[in-house]
Amino acid sequence: MxxxxxxxxxRNLLKLLQQPLPxxxxxxxxxxxxxxxxxxxxxxxxxxxxxxxxxxxxSPLPLSEHVNDLCRVLSDFRSPHHDIESALNPFSSHIAPNLVEQVLKRCRNLGLSAHRFFIWAHKLPNFIPSRESYHILVDILGKCKQFPLIWDFLSEMKNGGFDIRPEIFWVIFRAYSRANLPMDVIKAFEKMGDFGIEPSVDDLDKLLSFLCKNNLVTHAQEFFDKVKVDFPIGAKTYSILMKGWGDCGNSLEAMKLFDEMLERDCTIDVVAYNTLLTSLCQGGKSDEAYKLFREMKSRGLEPNACTYATFIRASCEANDVHSAVRILDRVRRYGLVLNVFTYNCVIKLFCKNEKVDDAYLLLDEMTERGVGPDIWCYNAILAAHCNLREVNQALRLLRRMKKGSCLPDRHTYNMLLKMLIDVGRIDRAMEVWDGMGEMGFYPSVTTYAVMIHGLCKKRGRIEDVCRYFEMMIDEGIPPYSCTCDLLRDRLLRLGLREKIHILSDKMQQSTSCSIQELSELMSSPSSSAKNARIQAKKGNKYNSRSNGEEINLDS
Incomplete structure (x- = not known):
């Protein structure tokens, strides 16, 4: 770090070097x-x-370093009134399509500054954005609900002779669906023709899929009923809708769709059958699902790993360890291999029922079968160790993750650090912190908050609290306003007003405009903290979303 x-x-050093030396x-x-x-x-x-x-x-800097520096600029100048263009101008000679793509990917959660960066780059002479960068920016604008800007971009692409493909409309479908605007999703589908694209059944499938994933199944069903005569509908489209109804717990509607497939002589494949079984299990009709399962072979379908996984997950939902193990043994007997998601469900089931040893055995089985355990597997077991305050086992699991080439994420470190601080193993918590860089992890605002909030509860640790707070400022990471409140009030109770002024001055000198605006909150007396927070709100409103995270110190 x-x-x-x-x-x-x-950047500060380069600015200094550009000035005449005294x-x-x-x-x-x-x-x-x-x-x-x-x-x-x-x-x-x-x-x-x-x-x-x-x-x-x-010598020329590698691409990764330019990406880091540009991302830092976008983070520092994230507010509308920040002069981001002046900060970006020194990089103009290095701007290339690949560099712009990497910066946009890294700054997906900095919507406003990412958009301003793209506009700035687009104005540079001889710069032509790549197709991927347009897609990324549309996704970013969709997350910020800046839909008029999306259509402006599409118009620019069309007028500039850019070949617009259906994939960019899929991004728009997803953005409107996430914003709970189903009618706008449908309008976007209908406007594809204005951009020279004839909608296909694949486009319809994407539209229905995004609507269903965002609990807009009723709108998806209504639109499907309206246009199904215009497209060659197959099992895939029906499966998308059946899954949507199943996720809502409405297995009756899923069954109606299955019956409609049979009436229209659609070819029933294993995927469609598995989708119906899943819908029935999610709707609490496991007995009916088992009955249909026994009829599969009579329909010329052979159950696969996904078929059995449906019943394993249903057993896990019901907290039925015996049934889950019984079906798991059957899968082994048939030589089938489950996916990592199903293994995760069983591991969580074991940990929930204090069968951590069985969870470790399943972890070993995954490795033997070539199913690499992912971070969710490890975090489920780590959560069990942290709940039981098992320090040695938790640290041993962290070392195993490193050997297994599964890098810890923020949930891993937040859980582990919180547990270590709670049990008083501050030395171990600091060792874990110091080793994060070797694991390719750099702390975000939530991980800093875990350390600062946790250490504030410990007597005699105020120097460590201030040290981590200063590290966060040096990294250009705007702290949560509640973190500033907590640290300021703690220092006031200890009579360390001078330290408050030092921290406030450090924040004022930061290259991050958001941190500068938060300095007022840090320096304000506790009695007027509320008024100061109102003043700092404009600059701090993105803080809790700066990394796409909520402040949750329990994870």
Whole structure:
């Protein structure tokens, strides 16, 4: 993480280097017998930025470093009144389609600044955005519900002779569905023709799928009934709708669709049959599902791993360990391999019923069968260890994750750090923190909040609290307003007003405009904190979403 701080402060150093050096500075630079030249300086102290900075011959930075620097700019200038264009101008010579794509992917949750970045890049001479960057930006704007801007982009693409393909409309379908705007999804489908695209059954399937995934099944069914005569409907389309009704717990509607398939002489495949079985199980009709299961072979269908997985998941939902194990044994006997999601369900079932040893055996079985355990498998077991406050077992599991090439995520670290602090193993918590960089993980605002909020409850740890808070500021991560409140009030109770001023000044000097605006909240007295929060609200409104996260210190 020291390297991240180094890179995040490089812009300040470059700005300083671009300014004329005062004469007294040259007296600090060791003279070379061959004469002084700036590109031969190997070490030079800038006390305000680094203890020591190594300068060498200038060379092009790798793409990843430009991505890091640009993402930092987008994070620092995330508010509408921030002058992001001036901060981006020094990077104009490095802008390329691939670089823009990477920055947009990394900044999906910084909608406003990501959009402004794309507009800025689009205005650069000789820059032509890639198709993927348009798709990413449409997705970003959809998450921000900036739908008029999406249609402006499509019009620009059309007028510019850009070949618009159906995939970008799939992104629009998803955005409207997430925003709970089903009629706009349908209008977008109908407007495809305006952009030279004749809607196909694949486009219809995507529309229905996104509506169903967002609990808009009624609208999906109504639209399907309206247009089904215009498309060659097959088992896939019916399966999407059956799954939608099943997820809503309405197995009766799913059964009606299955019967309609039979009436229209649609070919019934295993996927459609499995979807119906899942819908029945989700609707609490497991007995009826078992009855249909026994009829599969008579219809010329052979049950597969997904068929059995349906009943395993139903047993897990019912907290029926015996039935889940019985079906699992049957799967093994037939030589079938379950997917990782089904294994996760069984592992969670074992952990819920304090059968952690059985969960570990299943973890070993997954590896033997070539099904790589994912982060959800490990987190389910880790949650059991944390609930039981089993420090050694939790740390051992973390080491196993590293060996198994499954990198921990923020949930892993948040659970583990919270447990270690709660049981008083601060030394272990700090060891875990220091090792996060080696695991390729860099803490976000929630992980910092876990450490700061947890340590604030411990006596004699205020120096550590301030240290982690300063690290967060150095990283350019705006803290939660409640974190500022908590730390300020804690320092006031301890009579450390001077430390509050120091932290507030540090925040004011940050390159992040959002952190600068939060400095007022930190420096305000507790009695007027509410008024200060109102003043800081405009700059802090994105904080709880800056990484797509809610503040939940229990995970």
């Amino acid at each position: 020291a390297f991240r701080r180094l890179f995040s402060q490089r 004469l007294h500075v040259f007296s600090l630079i060791p003279q070379n017998p061959d004469g002084f030249a700036l590109n031969k300086v190997k070490a030079f102290k800038f006390a305000r930025f680094f203890s020591q900075t190594i300068l060498s011959d200038p």
